[in-house]
Amino acid sequence: MSLSMPRPLTSQMLVASIDVNDVTHFLLELDALKRVNRRSYVTHTTRRENSAEHSWHLAMACWSIAELFELDVNHEKLLKMALVHDLGEIDAGDTFLFASSRNAAHIEERAGIARLQAERGNGITNLAEIWEEQETGSSKETQLLRVVDRLLPFLLNLNTEGKTWIESDVTRSQVAAALAFIEHSFPVIHDWLTENIEYATHQGWLIDS
Template identity: 35%
Template structure:
């Protein structure tokens, strides 16, 4: 029991990891715990639109564990272009440490889910990636491009980074976003790279 409690209390630190996007109607940045919860709910809501049949419980579990490494590494904006190999190595070390707080069988289960998300090869992982990439876009669209403008992110970079994973995992969601991203571009909601 103590190992599980230690793990859960360690996860509380995810609430202190800030991201670049603001929650609707708030002046503060969202945190990674909020992001993980929201994308899990997004995926659960979008399950009928997945590109392939998925085990939604597995998808939700993946989304709940995929950013746990940020407890040690912090968050990197999805549109960053350099340093991904180093970042992923640091996240692997972090999740190994954090999941290692649990009894071995539970640690292995969570590590397998984390790795499946990272590999992105299963239908569940592709759908999870679609939800993960879509949520910051949806918040930016609702916030007049707040983090795109503040961080100098262009329309082209957004489409290049989020288009393929969303189209692969949830084509209907990508179809929905294409039109809205074009409108956002017309509104001047993007930065200049």
């Protein structure tokens, strides 16, 4: 019995209008996110995580939590927002949660997203729209994304003996304030965070002020 050859993924008409050099250029632009280092350390290592790793972790964590808690969210929308969440950092770099410049970080990030959106090899026509939704929106998906985005660096700090907190002289009150919104959007996670802020303070990882 002979096996039939698989059909091409795209029509010849569509292929004729696309320059694969543009496609691969855009893919390399996305690869640049791997070069953006964050403040958090990867557990069981001495290196910091990069923003591409964080984006993957964020997407997986959002997916798992949404399934486990049976949340009424659009999973496709949620995962897309998680994947584009940090793309603006390719141009703007990462801004530490407790940095004084954080309020202005979105300006450079938004410009970076506009640049990526305009790339000829970008096939995601609503890239900027998805990024804007996760940045300024109020949907259930956006709310969950923000919760998990704050949960993950806290979790890494907790499991690296507060390395980033200690290096940056972070205080208990700073962390509590940054996580306060979670009390209303996801109380059970906020309770866990509050308990572990106490633990981290007692361990000397957070300055008790």
